Amino acid sequence: MNAIATSKRTILWIDACGGFGLLRQPEVRIGREGNDINLMADVSRHAGTLIRRGEDWAWQTSHSTSPKEKRTDWLTLPGKLPLPNVNIQLSQPHPLSSTTVLRVAPPHRLADSLDGMLLVGSVIVIGPSPDCHCVVRHADSPLTLRVTETGIRFRHAGSQYELSDDQTVRAGWLTVRQQTLFIPSSP
Amino acid sequence: MSAKPKPASATPAKDYVRRGPLAKLGWGRRRHADDPNQDPSNPRDVVKAGADDAGSARASDGHAATQVGSASDSTSAKRPVISSNPSMQFSHAPGTQVLDRYTIRRGIGIGGFGEVYFAVSDGGKEVALKQVQRNWEVELRGARHCLNLKHQNLVSLHDVAQDGDERWWVVMEYIAGPNLREVLDDNPNGLTDAELDRWWSQSCAGVSHLHRSGLVHRDIKPGNLFDDVGTVKVGDYGLSKFISSSHRGGHTESVGTFHYMAPEVGRGEYGKGVDVYALGIVLYEMLTGRVPFDGESCHEIIVKHMTAQPDLDVIDPRYRDLIKRCLEKDPAKRYADASALLDAWKAIRHGRKQTSVDPRLAPELVAGAPAGVEFTDLGYGPNANPQHNTVHRSESHPQGAGPNQAIYDARLVGHPNADAPVASGPANSPQAFNPTGKPNGEPVARAVRHAAGDFSRWWRTLDRSPGSKAVLIAIAGLVVLVNTHWLLPLLTMLGVMYVPYYIVRNMVLHVKQRPVYEQRQRDSMASMATRPMTRSQWRSSWRHTLRAKPLATRASEWNGSALSSLVGVGVLSAFAAMFSYQSGTLDPVRLAPIAMMATTIATAAVLLLGVGKSWEKDDSDATSRRLAGAGVGAIVGAVAWSMHEFLLLPVDSGLARDIDEFSPPLALYAEDGSATMPTMMAFYAILFGMLRMWRPIDPIRRRRFSVWPVAVTAFAAYLLHQFIPIPQPGGILIAGGISIVTQFAAPWVHPQSPPKIIAPRQESFQVVEDDAVVHV
Numbered sequence: 001m002n003a004i005a006t007s008k009r010t011i012l013w014i015d016a017c018g019g020f021g022l023l024r025q026p027e028v029r030i031g032r033e034g035n036d037i038n039l040m041a042d043v044s045r046h047a048g049t050l051i052r053r054g055e056d057w058a059w060q061t062s063h064s065t066s067p068k069e070k071r072t073d074w075l076t077l078p079g080k081l082p083l084p085n086v087n088i089q090l091s092q093p094h095p096l097s098s099t100t101v102l103r104v105a106p107p108h109r110l111a112d113s114l115d116g117m118l119l120v121g122s123v124i125v126i127g128p129s130p131d132c133h134c135v136v137r138h139a140d141s142p143l144t145l146r147v148t149e150t151g152i153r154f155r156h157a158g159s160q161y162e163l164s165d166d167q168t169v170r171a172g173w174l175t176v177r178q179q180t181l182f183i184p185s186s187p
Numbered sequence: 188m189s190a191k192p193k194p195a196s197a198t199p200a201k202d203y204v205r206r207g208p209l210a211k212l213g214w215g216r217r218r219h220a221d222d223p224n225q226d227p228s229n230p231r232d233v234v235k236a237g238a239d240d241a242g243s244a245r246a247s248d249g250h251a252a253t254q255v256g257s258a259s260d261s262t263s264a265k266r267p268v269i270s271s272n273p274s275m276q277f278s279h280a281p282g283t284q285v286l287d288r289y290t291i292r293r294g295i296g297i298g299g300f301g302e303v304y305f306a307v308s309d310g311g312k313e314v315a316l317k318q319v320q321r322n323w324e325v326e327l328r329g330a331r332h333c334l335n336l337k338h339q340n341l342v343s344l345h346d347v348a349q350d351g352d353e354r355w356w357v358v359m360e361y362i363a364g365p366n367l368r369e370v371l372d373d374n375p376n377g378l379t380d381a382e383l384d385r386w387w388s389q390s391c392a393g394v395s396h397l398h399r400s401g402l403v404h405r406d407i408k409p410g411n412l413f414d415d416v417g418t419v420k421v422g423d424y425g426l427s428k429f430i431s432s433s434h435r436g437g438h439t440e441s442v443g444t445f446h447y448m449a450p451e452v453g454r455g456e457y458g459k460g461v462d463v464y465a466l467g468i469v470l471y472e473m474l475t476g477r478v479p480f481d482g483e484s485c486h487e488i489i490v491k492h493m494t495a496q497p498d499l500d501v502i503d504p505r506y507r508d509l510i511k512r513c514l515e516k517d518p519a520k521r522y523a524d525a526s527a528l529l530d531a532w533k534a535i536r537h538g539r540k541q542t543s544v545d546p547r548l549a550p551e552l553v554a555g556a557p558a559g560v561e562f563t564d565l566g567y568g569p570n571a572n573p574q575h576n577t578v579h580r581s582e583s584h585p586q587g588a589g590p591n592q593a594i595y596d597a598r599l600v601g602h603p604n605a606d607a608p609v610a611s612g613p614a615n616s617p618q619a620f621n622p623t624g625k626p627n628g629e630p631v632a633r634a635v636r637h638a639a640g641d642f643s644r645w646w647r648t649l650d651r652s653p654g655s656k657a658v659l660i661a662i663a664g665l666v667v668l669v670n671t672h673w674l675l676p677l678l679t680m681l682g683v684m685y686v687p688y689y690i691v692r693n694m695v696l697h698v699k700q701r702p703v704y705e706q707r708q709r710d711s712m713a714s715m716a717t718r719p720m721t722r723s724q725w726r727s728s729w730r731h732t733l734r735a736k737p738l739a740t741r742a743s744e745w746n747g748s749a750l751s752s753l754v755g756v757g758v759l760s761a762f763a764a765m766f767s768y769q770s771g772t773l774d775p776v777r778l779a780p781i782a783m784m785a786t787t788i789a790t791a792a793v794l795l796l797g798v799g800k801s802w803e804k805d806d807s808d809a810t811s812r813r814l815a816g817a818g819v820g821a822i823v824g825a826v827a828w829s830m831h832e833f834l835l836l837p838v839d840s841g842l843a844r845d846i847d848e849f850s851p852p853l854a855l856y857a858e859d860g861s862a863t864m865p866t867m868m869a870f871y872a873i874l875f876g877m878l879r880m881w882r883p884i885d886p887i888r889r890r891r892f893s894v895w896p897v898a899v900t901a902f903a904a905y906l907l908h909q910f911i912p913i914p915q916p917g918g919i920l921i922a923g924g925i926s927i928v929t930q931f932a933a934p935w936v937h938p939q940s941p942p943k944i945i946a947p948r949q950e951s952f953q954v955v956e957d958d959a960v961v962h963v
Contacts, residue, residue, distance in 0.1 A: 013281040015294035019305075106364065106416040113292060113305075113313050115363065130373075137369065168280040175294065177281035 008182055009036075011114065012152075012163075014126065015175035017136045018115030024147065026052040028119060030081070030088070031062075038111035039104060041086040048083070050090075052119065055098040057090060093131045097123055101133050112181070120147045126174060139173045152178065277302050278318070286348050286356055289316060296410075305361060314345065317357040330357050333424055336400060340393030342413065342422035353724060362420060367409035367469070377476040386412065387470055388532060389419035394466065394525035397424055398459050405457050407465035408447045409472065445488040446478045450516050453489070460518030463528055467513025467521075475501050479514065505535050631685065729887045729936055734804045741800045744934055752792035752932035759924055760785040783830040784917055788924040791823040791871075795929050799884040813876045820875030824868035827921065831867075831914070838862045841915035844908065851912055862913050870911045874922060878903055883926060884933035891935040892927075900926040 010022040021037070029035040031046040039047070044062070051058045057075045059082060073082060077100065078091035087105035092098065098121030104110050110117065118124055118133055126134040127142025145154040145163075152163040156171035163169055168177040277294035279302070284290045289306040296303050301320040307313055319327060327347055334344050343360040350356060367386060370378070378386065390412050397404055404411075404424045411423045449464035471479045479497035482488040497514050499507045509531055515521045522528040649656065667674065760781050767777045798815055831838050839861030855866040882888060883896045904922035908915060 013293040015277055015281070016296060017293070019292055109363070113307055137372065166282060168282065170276065175277065175280070177293070179282070 008180060009112075011112065011179040011181065012118075012124075012134075013177040013179060014134055014136065016138060017126070017134050019113060020134060021110070021112070021114050021117045022120055022124075022147065023117060024120050028052075028117075033111070037102065037117050039086060039088075039108060040111055041104070041108035043083060043086055048081070050081075050102075050119070055092070055121075057100065057119075093133060094125050095131065097121055097125060097133070099124055099133050122147060124152075126176075136173065143171075143174055277304070279304060285316065285318075285350050286358075287350075289314065289358075291316065313361045315359040315361040317359060319355045319357060327355055327357075333402065336396070336402075336424075338393060338396040339418060340389045340420055341396060341424065342420045353727065359422070360420075362413040362415045362422070364414035364416060366414070366422075367412040367419075367473075370414065371409055371472060371476065375476045378473045383473050384536060385417075386414075386419050386473060387466075388529065388536075390421060390469070391466060391525050391529035391532060393419070393421035393424075394462050395529050397421070398462070398524040398526060403457055403459050404462050404465075406447075407462050407469065409469055412469070445485050445492065446480065448489075448492060449518065450493045451518050453493070456518070458518055459524045460521045462525060463513055463521045463523075464518070466525065466528060467510050470506065470513070471497065471502065471510055474503060474506065509535060631688075725938070726887055730803075730805060733886060736804075745797050745800050748796040748932045748934060749793045752796060752928050753789055755928040755931045756785050756789045756792065756924070759788070759928065779834040779836055780917060783827070783834055783836055784921050784924060786830050787823060787827040787921050788928055790826045791819065791921075791925045792928045792932060794819045794822060795875075795880055795884060795925070796933060799881060799929075799933060802881045802884075803886050809879065812879070812881050816878070816880045817872040817876030819880075820871035820873070821868040823875070823925075824866075824871035825864055827871065827917075828862070828864040828867040836914070838914055841917070842912040843915075844912055846909050851910065855911065866911065866913055870907060870913045870918065873911065874900075874904055874907055877907070880929075883930045886934045886936050888935065889938065892930045896930065897923050897926040 012020045012022060014020070023036055025036070028037060028050040029046060030037045030039065030043075030048055030050060032039060032041070032043055033045065035046060046062045048062045049060045051060055051072070057077065058072050059075055060072045061082070075081070075090060078089065081088040081090065086108045089103050089105060090100055091103075092100050100119040100121075102117040102119060103115070116134075124134065124145040124147060125132045125142050126136055126139070126145065128135065128137055128139040129142070132142055143154055143156060145152050154161055154171070156174070159171070161169050161171055163176065163178040165178060165180045168175065277297065279285065279291050279294075281291055281293050285306070288309045290309075291304045291306045293305050294302060295305050295315060301318045304316045304318070305313070306316045319330075330344055330347050334347065337343070342362065345358040345360065348356050348358060365373075367390075370382075370386075377383075390407075394404055394407065402424065404421065406423060407421075411421060413420045413422055447465040447468045449461045451458075452461060468478055468480075480488055480491035480495060482491060493516065497510065499511060502510060509528075512531075513521055513528065522531060646656075651659070763781045763784070764778065767781065795816075798819060802812060828838070830836070839859060842860065842862065852869075855863060855869055857863050878900060883893075901919050901923040904919045908918055
């Protein structure tokens with residue numbers, strides 16, 4: 001029996017903030033299902049791919065006819081993806097971090113009840129101000145989460161914390177849970 | 188529109204890095220956070236949250252946080268523990284499954300009445316779950332009343348359910364969009380005209396539907412108005428009963444905001460005018476970005492609500508009259524309800540002249556009634572039944588609903604005149620507003636009043652003919668007249684004692700008196716504990732209270748109980764001495780057994796009461812308690828044997844048994860068959876281990892004293908004596924005496940006593956403002 005290919009998806013559930021999917025790869029497939037970012041919207045199964053080049057992003061549309069017809073557009077942030085039926089916004093709110101936040105404007109939603117996707121550079125800033133990647137309004141100062149191959153770490157009040165699967169960490173005003181989903185990859 | 192003031196607290200995002208905490212840490216010098224060479228453990232390389240937040244760091248329940256290191260940061264400037272932004276700690280961690288089918292994904296917010304979570308059902312339905320933590324009975328009654336309300340501008344309530352731990356949850360529609368509080372925080376100068384119209388008109392429409400359905404929201408505030416993909420929805424209408432939590436600005440999150448509270452709330456009046464007033468405040472804030480009545484303290488805000496006039500110069504002239512009328516101190520001068528307010532708003536927006544006709548009788552309002560709701564039934568229209576409101580209440584809520592019924596009834600307004608406070612009942616007088624159920628007034632006068640009431644009821648129900656009653660009155664009068672010679676001096680003396688007491692009491696109360704609003708709020712907070720509960724809920728709540736008791740309090744209580752037990756032992760000994768005296772002379776030989784029993788009972792009582800202080804915390808397993816009880820029994824047995832030896836009492840008498848089929852364990856006895864210390868220790872150890880000794884000393888036992896445990900203990904001692912005989916009747920008397928004394932000495936909670944604490948988070952009512960905590 002052939003093994004089913006699966007991909008790992010990490011989600012951060014942050015109290016009083018939202019749920020955010022974490023993606024670290026340089027190429028992110030977007031579509032209706034079976035992609036890195038799954039939309040609950042009237043889009044094709046694989047609408048396109050976001051490609052990271054340093055701190056910039058490019059959008060490559062997906063056409064089923066021929067690879068030669070694939071068009072790549074460089075994106076200006078903050079900006080919208082050139083998708084006709086859904087408003088997907090990309091931004092790099094923090095001026096000192098290359099982490100990019102992807103949000104879908106209503107009425108469309110991200111799958112898995114997510115509020116946004118974090119296309120992680122190396123750190124995620126969570127705090128009260130709009131320039132944080134995840135805005136927690138009752139926070140009184142920003143926290144920086146460092147995302148590495150081995151996990152997510154952050155420091156708070158002189159202590160260092162590490163997130164792991166299905167664990168909830170409470171540190172001061174921050175309550176965060178890391179959830180890992182294994183989903184079948186699209187062929 | 189006039190220039191809008193800019194809040195001082197607003198910090199532009201572009202200035203954040205330059206002037207904010209990042210700048211203090213060198214981020215303003217273009218240090219790149221993504222630099223892989225930077226070490227997160229190095230305080231110079233990492234944005235230090237600890238520099239601004241010294242709140243406790245802990246792992247959640249059942250979820251271990253991996254704490255890699257604990258490097259102290261000498262550069263961190265620690266703030267006071269009480270921060271201006273209290274951390275939002277939810278009781279349930281993400282991933283927790285509640286109600287059997289909902290998995291909590293994350294917390295949304297914490298209000299005055301409970302915590303709200305975002306959860307997903309097993310089938311994938313997104314919902315908001317509100318755990319009702321206080322005032323649950325009124326909350327749930329209100330929620331059930333609203334369960335089937337349907338309106339596009341109201342947040343839908345799906346269900347009310349109880350989980351396995353008897354916690355109540357309200358399953359609500361989840362709205363992913365922001366609430367108006369967040370929108371206003373993002374727009375500190377107010378909203379645009381289009382957004383203003385959208386938020387305001389739709390909010391009014393939602394509240395209007397509530398009013399037409401006979402409900403008053405009573406907690407209108409920006410935090411309860413949500414944007415659901417362009418549609419504004421009013422939330423929390425089934426849950427908010429008294430002044431609840433609110434977010435007021437980014438710098439303060441307080442329990443008990445006063446910014447949207449109408450002046451008459453302080454008098455316990457909860458008519459539709461309360462919502463109209465709050466909507467006026469919200470409109471003012473949407474226009475200017477700030478509330479009309481603000482202050483450094485809640486007292487200042489309250490006083491402004493009651494006395495100050497709003498500054499309308501900063502308001503667009505088109506809306507001044509509307510806001511002015513909304514913010515009238517007298518609710519009768521405001522718009523009658525949200526429908527009238529909405530009508531006035533539309534007239535302004537469309538340039539029409541406002542009608543002076545009473546909008547409550549306007550035909551378009553009747554036409555706009557929700558499906559299934561007869562306006563005449565609600566007291567609207569020419570055929571309205573003026574008695575409807577009373578009838579509705581009496582039918583929906585029969586007698587015995589408790590003192591909080593008035594609060595709930597105040598929300599079920601139907602008659603137009605019911606915009607003012609509910610006319611029926613005692614809610615109109617401040618003294619009568621008593622949601623706690625705690626009696627008001629001077630206690631002696633209250634006792635006399637109650638006695639007179641009881642007598643009056645007895646007299647009315649007395650099954651005697653009028654003639655017989657007249658005779659009884661005549662006899663009573665005659666008795667009073669005959670006894671005047673001592674009754675009058677007695678009453679005079681009581682009066683002389685009462686007057687100074689009354690004066691001193693009023694002086695003391697006056698010193699302790701808080702403003703009416705605080706009193707009302709404190710009463711409301713306390714009222715959560717006086718709701719009728721099931722026995723198990725009451726026990727659970729009290730167990731929670733007992734668990735939260737500090738060690739010093741336990742020690743103090745043990746001390747008091749021990750002293751009480753000594754007094755009880757003294758009383759029992761006195762009875763025993765009198766009994767002995769009646770049967771002969773009272774010499775040392777007769778007193779020695781009494782002294783032995785008294786010492787043994789006192790030792791047992793003190794020890795059991797001490798162990799009981801640890802037992803009262805929870806309902807842990809019986810085995811460990813039996814073992815502990817057996818240990819106490821062994822000590823008691825040793826003391827009893829020692830007293831026998833010290834007082835030269837015989838230990839070889841009174842060993843006779845009613846059954847002789849079983850040989851006693853000879854190893855426990857001396858060669859001559861007399862009892863030894865191990866005999867006594869074994870006897871009491873088995874006795875205490877066999878019986879559930881924690882029951883009679885549990886503070887939340889059903890009755891303070893019951894004969895049943897005494898009888899059971901004595902009978903158990905008698906049975907045990909058949910297998911391990913000890914000198915009698917001392918053994919049985921001691922066992923019974925222990926049961927009597929411990930029951931009297933152990934603290935006891937009256938079953939009608941409300942728990943002092945239901946949830947630790949709401950233990951005290953706090954208003955947090957600028958690093959200062961005001962305990963109300």
